[in-house]
Amino acid sequence: MTETNNRSADFPIDPIFLERWSARSFPGEPMPEDDLLTMFEAARWSHSSGNGQPWRFSYTLRTEPNWQQYVDFLTEGNQPWAQHAGALVIVISKLRTSPTDGSEPKPIRTHSLDTGAALQSFTLQAALMGYVAHPMAGIHADRIRAELGISEADYMAEAAIAVGRLAPREMLSERFRGREVQSQRKPLSEILFKGSFKS
Ligand SMILES: Cc1cc2nc3c(=O)[nH]c(=O)nc-3n(C[C@H](O)[C@H](O)[C@H](O)COP(=O)(O)O)c2cc1C
Known part of the structure; x- marks a missing residue:
């Protein structure tokens, strides 16, 4: 069936699903902004409930003066390796609708689900282009909200993404x-139920 270095699928999927992985070793080199925009373009075409598209992104490149500000948005466990990426992205989801007819805003129940789909499109597009895109829930959401001026009532800072080329693992600290290493997955037998469900 489909295989990469140490990953093997039981059914014939496209190799990109095995080739995408969340590496941490980045070379500390700049990346072209257009490559990043191509990844955002892929995310833009994700599916969402009612085509609501509740995903938003804020980003910077390591060549920009505000690079350190975005590094500081990350938790201590992510900063040491993510600071060597070429770009950092903050993934934000919209929590409620913005009616134009004067009616009350309604909660968007699927905001995280939809935005997660866009995240997956982003990371797969990155993998197709030979980049690593490593998602991180380890962020300082309060700080992000305050410094980027994000309304708490309307938006949620969900995660960040470190993007860059893959560097040799020897460049990482011990x-x-x-x-x-590329991680493995639960077997289908553990997550799949035909006409039933087992908790
Ligand atoms: C929403 C989300 C949050 C994550 N948060 C972090 C994080 O804060 N730090 C980290 O090192 N990896 C993080 N990861 C990466 C996961 O650990 C990784 O996707 C998982 O172990 C599967 O490995 P793979 O992406 O290499 O296939 C996150 C991934 C996702 C999807």
Whole structure:
């Protein structure tokens, strides 16, 4: 069936699903902004409930003066390796509708689900282009909201993404080097129920 270095699918899927992985070793080099925009374009075409498109993104490149500000948006566990990426993206979801007819805003129940789909499109497009896009829930959401001026009532800072080319794992500090391997998955038998469900 479909295989990469140490990943193997039981059914014939496109290799990109195995090739995408969340590496941490980045070379500390700039990346072309247009490459990043191509990844956002892929995210833009994701599906969402009612085509509501509740995903938003804020980003910077390592060549920009505000690079350190975005690095500081990340938690201590993510900063040491993500600071060597070429770009950092903050993934934001919209929590409620903005009616134009004077009616009350309604909660968007699927805001995280929809935005997660856009995240997956982004990371797969990155993988197709030979980039690593590593999602991170380890962010300082309060700080992001305050510094980017995000309304708490309307938006949620969901995650960040570190984007860049893959560097040799030897470039990582010892703390992270041992974890620089492609992870495995639960078997289908554990997550799949035909006409039933088992908790
Ligand atoms: C929503 C989300 C949040 C994540 N948060 C972090 C994080 O804060 N730090 C980290 O090192 N990896 C984080 N990851 C990466 C996961 O650990 C990784 O996707 C998972 O172990 C599967 O590995 P793979 O992406 O290499 O296939 C996150 C992934 C997702 C989808």
